[in-house]
Amino acid sequence: MNMDLIGVYLREAFESGGCPVCRILEKFEKDEIGTVLYEHVNDPEVRERFKESLGLCPYHAWRLFETASSNPLYGGLGVAIIYEHMLGEYLGSFDGDKPVREGKCHLCTLVEEKEALTVAAVAERMDELLPVYRDSDAILCKRHCELLMDELKKSRPAFAGALRxxxxxxxxxxxxxxxxxxxxxxxxxxxxxxxxxxxxxxxxIEALKGRPLAINITGFRKGRKRGRKGIRVGWKV
Ligand SMILES: [Zn+2]
Ligand SMILES: [Zn+2]
Incomplete structure (x- = not known):
């Protein structure tokens, strides 16, 4: 995506209703789940990432299942193949005395990375987006307003006051x-x-709590990350 396209797509999000950042992330998450089901079921690298968390976090595991069951294009086979492997991993832990580890969910990591990129891209284009935002039905959720304010205070403090x-x-x-x-x-x-x-x-409800995304539900906050011991982060995407 080049700079102009990002601007156009952010502008569209700021013209519609609800939290524009949550909406972008919801679409991103939906697309990523679709890609997993459509293209990556047998991709060894992606499977490794599934293994890290023993089949995603509960939220994303259920989203994956719901997406697969509600779209005949995907069907149940992909989910069956992935979770047959995960069950095997879990079963393997019964043979030794080493408990199976559940690390950070691959989709949570992707959505968090996308969130940081989106907030930074919005901050960069605040001169264009603020008037659009002012006149639209969009309303940033508390979390995304705070993240954007933090970013603006660092890079473009004049806009932080205007956004407020x-x-x-x-x-x-x-x-x-x-x-x-x-x-x-x-x-x-x-x-x-x-x-x-x-x-x-x-x-x-959307303005206070955001859309029903894992980042909003599990309360992940910058600087208040939950224990990351033993969890590998920074996968290449
Ligand atoms: Zn939001
Ligand atoms: Zn997750």
Whole structure:
């Protein structure tokens, strides 16, 4: 992807609703799972990475299974081949007294790397993206707003303040919509809540907690990484 294409694709994410970074990561994760199922089932290098975590983290193992079961293009064979191998690894540990190790999940690593790259790319294009963001329905989740602020403070401090103001306005507006929903849900209300007020419920959860991604669910934070002892990181991708 060249510079302009990255700019166009970031712009699109900032024009749509919800957290633009979460949305990019969700699509990335979906594509990566598709690639594993479609191209990498028998790739020894990828299989090694699966082995490292004994078949991914629980979140990604279930995402893989759901993707495979919901798309006839993939079917169950790929998942069967991978997990037959993983079961073999687990069974192997019964023969000796060495417990099988579950290291860092390969997909978690990929998504975390993509997250860091995305946040840096957004920071670099803040002059173009901030006006788009201001006028759109997008709202960065708390995690991604904080990561982006950290990046901006380092590289482009003037934009950190501007983003803070835009973010605060957006959150205040969202809160107003939720208050509208609550008031208009009253039986005395003539019209009932409008569509935007209904959508504010979902958008508020997304603004605070992000999309349902492993990075948001397991609470991985920069500088607060969980124990990494014995875990190999930095796979080539
Ligand atoms: Zn997010
Ligand atoms: Zn994972």
């Amino acid at each position: 103001e835009v973010q605060k306005d957006k959150l205040e507006r969202l809160r107003g919509l939720l208050q509208g929903f609550i008031n208009n849900s009253d039986y005395r209300s003539e019209s009932g809540p409008c569509k935007e007020e209904v959508a504010a419920i979902r958008r508020s």
